[in-house]
Amino acid sequence: MTVATIAGTPVHVDGEGFLTEYDEWTEALAQHLAAGIGIELTDAHWKALRFLRDDFRTRGETATLRRVSTVGGIPIKELFALFPGKPAKKMAYIAGLPKPHGCV
Amino acid sequence: MTTETVAAAVVPDFGDAVTQDRKLAIICSKGNLDMAYPGLILANAALGEGVETHLFFTFWGFDMITKSRMNDLKFTMLGNTATHLPQGLGGLPGVTAMATKQMKKQIHDVGVPEVPEFLAQIVDSGGHLWACRMSADMMHLDEADLYEGVEAIISAADFIEKTDGAQLLFI
Numbered sequence: 001m002t003v004a005t006i007a008g009t010p011v012h013v014d015g016e017g018f019l020t021e022y023d024e025w026t027e028a029l030a031q032h033l034a035a036g037i038g039i040e041l042t043d044a045h046w047k048a049l050r051f052l053r054d055d056f057r058t059r060g061e062t063a064t065l066r067r068v069s070t071v072g073g074i075p076i077k078e079l080f081a082l083f084p085g086k087p088a089k090k091m092a093y094i095a096g097l098p099k100p101h102g103c104v
Numbered sequence: 105m106t107t108e109t110v111a112a113a114v115v116p117d118f119g120d121a122v123t124q125d126r127k128l129a130i131i132c133s134k135g136n137l138d139m140a141y142p143g144l145i146l147a148n149a150a151l152g153e154g155v156e157t158h159l160f161f162t163f164w165g166f167d168m169i170t171k172s173r174m175n176d177l178k179f180t181m182l183g184n185t186a187t188h189l190p191q192g193l194g195g196l197p198g199v200t201a202m203a204t205k206q207m208k209k210q211i212h213d214v215g216v217p218e219v220p221e222f223l224a225q226i227v228d229s230g231g232h233l234w235a236c237r238m239s240a241d242m243m244h245l246d247e248a249d250l251y252e253g254v255e256a257i258i259s260a261a262d263f264i265e266k267t268d269g270a271q272l273l274f275i
Contacts, residue, residue, distance in 0.1 A: 004113040017114035036115045065152060066215065066225065076228040085120045085154035093116055103145055104216045 007032040018093055020054065025096030034094045041094075048074050059067040059083050062092045064102040120154065127156045127270035129263070133165030134275060137177040137207055137219075139186075143275045144222045151229035158270065159226070162236035162262045165275075166243060169235060169251045174220050179207040181231075220251065227253040234258050234266070 001018070011024045019025055026074045030049060033042050041049075051072035053065045054065040063086045071077045088100050110171055128150045132143040143159060150157045166174040181187045181194030181203050208218070217225065228231065235250055235257040247257060258266075 001108050002111045003108050004111050010110075012115065015114070016116040018116065037118060045216045065229075066217070069225075076225055080229060086118050086152065088152050089116075090118060102215070104148055
């Protein structure tokens with residue numbers, strides 16, 4: 001296990017920098033993680049991040065883009081606009097969750 | 105005992121600069137339900153990784169984008185030894201319908217959408233759908249017969265030109 005200090009807080013991270021402990025995540029930390037990959041969080045971003053956090057807590061795995069869209073109610077197009085390039089991975093990173101494992 | 109190491113914060117490399125140069129071209133030439141999915145799943149995965157993705161529907165693959173057929177692709181056991189059932193069974197009346205129903209249920213159960221909805225997801229993710237000119241001419245179909253997400257009916261040469269430098273998959 002690696003401990004890194006992000007925004008003044010020591011947190012457990014994996015080799016790529018993803019947080020590994022669900023409870024170590026805070027909203028302030030998310031702001032910092034997002035800024036690190038060039039994203040400024042708006043209400044629309046928060047809606048997706050909060051869905052991801054809640055969904056993980058009940059299911060124990062990170063939602064795929066499709067799940068964020070069909071269950072979380074945020075259109076896929078919007079997710080690509082909010083988290084450009086690799087939306088599923090970027091969302092998971094900012095939400096302090098592992099990368100999604102599902103194929104679709 | 106778990107040992108902990110203290111390290112400087114690492115920011116993941118989302119490869120934004122690299123993936124901007126990557127392109128994927130997928131040629132979908134089959135109209136069976138089971139052969140429709142590999143192309144759709146790979147296209148969706150590539151788009152999620154920020155890769156520019158183009159799908160070209162040709163020959164039997166045209167069924168995937170033809171409005172009157174795209175909801176009704178079938179799976180047959182005939183000629184498919186991977187079902188590990190006697191081949192003769194596959195030819196009995198009603199067996200293809202039953203096998204199709206069963207496969208659709210399995211696909212649904214893992215949270216994967218039906219073909220038209222999957223195409224919509226691919227288009228929403230920025231994917232490009234192209235229809236083959238020769239197939240359209242052979243089957244006497246035009247753009248009005250095709251799924252609205254299809255950008256155009258184009259020739260094979262046009263597709264090769266559009267996918268210059270792309271990695272290519274033929275399914």
